[in-house]
Amino acid sequence: MGMSGGVDSSVAAALLCEQGYEVIGVTMHLAGSDSRCCSLDDADDARRVADRLGIRFYVANYKDRFRSEVIEPFADAYLAGRTPIPCVACNRRFKFHHLLSRARALGAEAVATGHYAQRRPGIQEDDTATLWRGRDRSKDQSYFLFDLGPAELRHARFPVGGLEKDEVRERARDLGLATAEKPESQEICFVPDGDYARVVGEIRPGRLPGPGDLVDAEGAVLGRHPGIHHFTVGQRRGLGLPGGPWYVRRVEAATNRVVVGRADELRVHGAHLRGVRFTSGAAPEGPLRGEVQIRYRHAGAPAKIVATDSGEAQVYFEEPERAVAPGQAAVFYRGEQVLGGGWIEAPIESPA
Amino acid sequence: MPWGPRHEASCALDRSSADARSWFVIYLDHNATTPLRPEVVEAMTRVLRDVPGNPSSTHALGRTARGVVEAARDQLGALVGAAPGKIVFTGSATEANNAALHGAAGPRGRGAHLVTTTIEHPSVAEPASLLEKQGAVVTRIGVDSTCRVDPDELAAALRPGETALVSVILANNETGVIQDVARIGELAAEAGVPLHVDATQAVGKIPVDVGALGASLLCGTAHKLNGPKGVGFLVDAGRTPSEPYVRGGPQERRRRGGTENVAGICGLGVAADLARQELGARAARHAALRDRLEAGLRAAMPGLRRNGVLDQVLPNTLSIVLEGVPGDVLVEALDGEGIAVSAGAACHSGSVSPSATLLAMGLDAEQARGSLRLSVGHGVDADQIDHVVKTLPVLAERVRGAAA
Numbered sequence: 001m002g003m004s005g006g007v008d009s010s011v012a013a014a015l016l017c018e019q020g021y022e023v024i025g026v027t028m029h030l031a032g033s034d035s036r037c038c039s040l041d042d043a044d045d046a047r048r049v050a051d052r053l054g055i056r057f058y059v060a061n062y063k064d065r066f067r068s069e070v071i072e073p074f075a076d077a078y079l080a081g082r083t084p085i086p087c088v089a090c091n092r093r094f095k096f097h098h099l100l101s102r103a104r105a106l107g108a109e110a111v112a113t114g115h116y117a118q119r120r121p122g123i124q125e126d127d128t129a130t131l132w133r134g135r136d137r138s139k140d141q142s143y144f145l146f147d148l149g150p151a152e153l154r155h156a157r158f159p160v161g162g163l164e165k166d167e168v169r170e171r172a173r174d175l176g177l178a179t180a181e182k183p184e185s186q187e188i189c190f191v192p193d194g195d196y197a198r199v200v201g202e203i204r205p206g207r208l209p210g211p212g213d214l215v216d217a218e219g220a221v222l223g224r225h226p227g228i229h230h231f232t233v234g235q236r237r238g239l240g241l242p243g244g245p246w247y248v249r250r251v252e253a254a255t256n257r258v259v260v261g262r263a264d265e266l267r268v269h270g271a272h273l274r275g276v277r278f279t280s281g282a283a284p285e286g287p288l289r290g291e292v293q294i295r296y297r298h299a300g301a302p303a304k305i306v307a308t309d310s311g312e313a314q315v316y317f318e319e320p321e322r323a324v325a326p327g328q329a330a331v332f333y334r335g336e337q338v339l340g341g342g343w344i345e346a347p348i349e350s351p352a
Numbered sequence: 353m354p355w356g357p358r359h360e361a362s363c364a365l366d367r368s369s370a371d372a373r374s375w376f377v378i379y380l381d382h383n384a385t386t387p388l389r390p391e392v393v394e395a396m397t398r399v400l401r402d403v404p405g406n407p408s409s410t411h412a413l414g415r416t417a418r419g420v421v422e423a424a425r426d427q428l429g430a431l432v433g434a435a436p437g438k439i440v441f442t443g444s445a446t447e448a449n450n451a452a453l454h455g456a457a458g459p460r461g462r463g464a465h466l467v468t469t470t471i472e473h474p475s476v477a478e479p480a481s482l483l484e485k486q487g488a489v490v491t492r493i494g495v496d497s498t499c500r501v502d503p504d505e506l507a508a509a510l511r512p513g514e515t516a517l518v519s520v521i522l523a524n525n526e527t528g529v530i531q532d533v534a535r536i537g538e539l540a541a542e543a544g545v546p547l548h549v550d551a552t553q554a555v556g557k558i559p560v561d562v563g564a565l566g567a568s569l570l571c572g573t574a575h576k577l578n579g580p581k582g583v584g585f586l587v588d589a590g591r592t593p594s595e596p597y598v599r600g601g602p603q604e605r606r607r608r609g610g611t612e613n614v615a616g617i618c619g620l621g622v623a624a625d626l627a628r629q630e631l632g633a634r635a636a637r638h639a640a641l642r643d644r645l646e647a648g649l650r651a652a653m654p655g656l657r658r659n660g661v662l663d664q665v666l667p668n669t670l671s672i673v674l675e676g677v678p679g680d681v682l683v684e685a686l687d688g689e690g691i692a693v694s695a696g697a698a699c700h701s702g703s704v705s706p707s708a709t710l711l712a713m714g715l716d717a718e719q720a721r722g723s724l725r726l727s728v729g730h731g732v733d734a735d736q737i738d739h740v741v742k743t744l745p746v747l748a749e750r751v752r753g754a755a756a
Contacts, residue, residue, distance in 0.1 A: 024684075056684075056687065056688065060680065060681075061680070101755060102681055102684075102754070104753075104754040105685055105753075106685050106688060107685070107750070
């Protein structure tokens with residue numbers, strides 16, 4: 001059981017104990033004390049919960065790997081003009097690779113986390129398990145789990161995925177868990193104040209791009225910007241241009257330019273994806289109809305998905321979508337079920 | 353006061369489901385801490401129950417308590433070859449080491465020069481780094497691949513009249529490797545530099561004599577020799593007593609204010625007395641168990657490599673490297689089988705980082721990660737060793753397979 005010290009994984013551990021599993025709690029020590037989770041202070045909270053539940057508990061140090069596999073790629077993505085979501089890599093690499101191999105070493109069958117997502121086993125024992133949205137749609141975290149394949153899903157468990165957040169808090173209080181009233185974490189854990197540009201500067205000092213031009217679609221210079229790592233597609237704040245509102249349309253690392261436009265210019269017809277994976281393990285034959293979610297808390301847009309065998313795909317929205325940001329994940333759903341997803345490489349500006 | 357319901361005063365152990373299991377653990381982590389000897393528990397219990405006085409009080413109860421503390425001072429002095437008046441009881445060896453370093457560097461102020469090694473326990477290494485930040489100059493002598501400091505190299509770094517202190521760990525907590533501190537003491541004396549010896553891991557395992565080592569300052573703790581946690585000591589053999597480092601009371605000859613931990617100090621005294629009587633037999637028994645363990649593991653795991661040269665290592669310690677087996681994971685797997693050992697040094701909240709000592713010996717990060725420390729002690733027998741010899745290689749293979 002991956003225990004962050006927060007309320008969700010605490011209750012998840014308690015539920016597994018109630019269900020009769022032999023549970024081993026592990027806090028992955030990933031970040032320093034200024035992080036919103038996975039610091040040693042959080043490990044102390046998790047330890048108290050594990051002690052309360054009477055389960056084995058360990059702290060596993062993955063700080064160096066977290067830096068090289070998650071934090072540095074995050075900074076490099078900003079420097080390349082992208083908008084990264086480190087949580088996906090963290091889930092795949094840390095929860096369902098590093099922690100899973102640790103679990104195997106300890107003789108455990110599965111890794112459980114406190115994510116709001118649901119896994120349904122296949123009908124036959126060898127059938128692939130499927131991944132579904134969490135029952136609490138306002139907390140649903142299936143978006144961050146899209147690139148789990150059959151191998152990971154076979155060993156993944158999400159004990160709170162079928163509960164509402166209020167129920168989880170209620171259970172935590174009933175169980176007398178120390179973490180029942182802990183505040184929600186919203187931002188990326190290692191950027192607790194939401195100041196991405198500062199963190200990029202700390203991780204890659206000396207690599208920061210200097211100031212550059214703010215231009216419109218025709219290339220006319222409208223103003224100056226302090227560095228492309230301050231901007232993400234769809235952003236309105238911080239442009240400082242008269243005659244607004246202006247929005248970021250595109251971030252160009254090669255020219256160090258930020259292309260701005262009006263709200264209606266943000267709408268695009270689709271997206272090129274790479275790194276596409278399907279939870280079933282294989283791309284479907286022919287085009288796929290479903291809903292595509294292009295950022296966390298996006299409602300999901302009806303679209304056609306055309307996947308190739310080489311891990312690329314084109315997504316065509318039925319209605320144009322705004323702020324399709326390279327670096328974000330595009331996750332395919334059919335109803336509540338996660339089919340797979342990929343990484344947005346570039347928007348498709350013209351209709352199919 | 354009437355007895356309340358049991359749960360109001362119970363400690364965590366009463367509600368932990370792990371408590372029953374703890375009685376069946378094969379405990380091979382005696383370098384982390386040791387179980388109390390029954391003699392120690394008995395003496396401490398008597399003090400807790402029957403000696404309520406404050407050692408500073410004038411009246412009979414105070415005198416009794418003072419008597420308990422002073423008897424322990426005699427017992428410890430006899431074990432480490434120190435005059436009782438030179439011993440200061442502290443809350444831990446960490447506190448004692450901190451006091452020793454700050455005390456020695458303090459009067460010289462910002463320009464103080466310190467000589468130490470790259471394999472010190474954090475309770476020496478971190479105060480040294482703090483003093484460095486405050487303006488002191490610190491020279492750190494490295495070790496060879498067997499974890500040994502060259503006394504002549506260390507002596508060459510001493511600056512007569514300028515070096516305020518040389519600080520050396522007698523037996524390293526991770527590898528168990530013992531330094532030639534007697535030789536270092538001679539060379540330090542020639543240079544007129546006082547020597548601080550962190551003897552925490554050595555006291556109770558090998559003979560430790562302040563005079564024979566040439567130590568001006570020597571630190572240790574009760575819980576490494578089957579005494580209680582929460583009691584350490586500092587021997588300050590120097591002629592001029594140093595400044596108090598905890599102010600606000602006359603205790604410990606004004607060196608460390610605060611009412612004494614009477615029962616704990618009594619426990620240290622009894623543990624020291626047992627160690628003095630048993631030392632030779634204890635070391636021989638531990639070495640036999642340790643060697644049986646090494647031979648058994650070696651037969652099952654030919655790739656096993658030992659850190660340190662056998663006759664330079666504490667008799668109870670076996671530090672090994674298993675290539676490709678993450679030590680922290682193996683420790684967790686062994687824990688699941690009721691076998692308690694340790695990977696690198698335990699850190700805050702149990703998060704293990706690569707051991708600085710093993711890196712200083714020239715191991716790469718991967719080898720340091722594959723290190724395991726097994727340390728025997730009171731209560732360990734040959735049957736337990738044989739069980740570990742059967743179990744550990746199987747788990748190591750499982751951990752290696754999962755890590756690959």
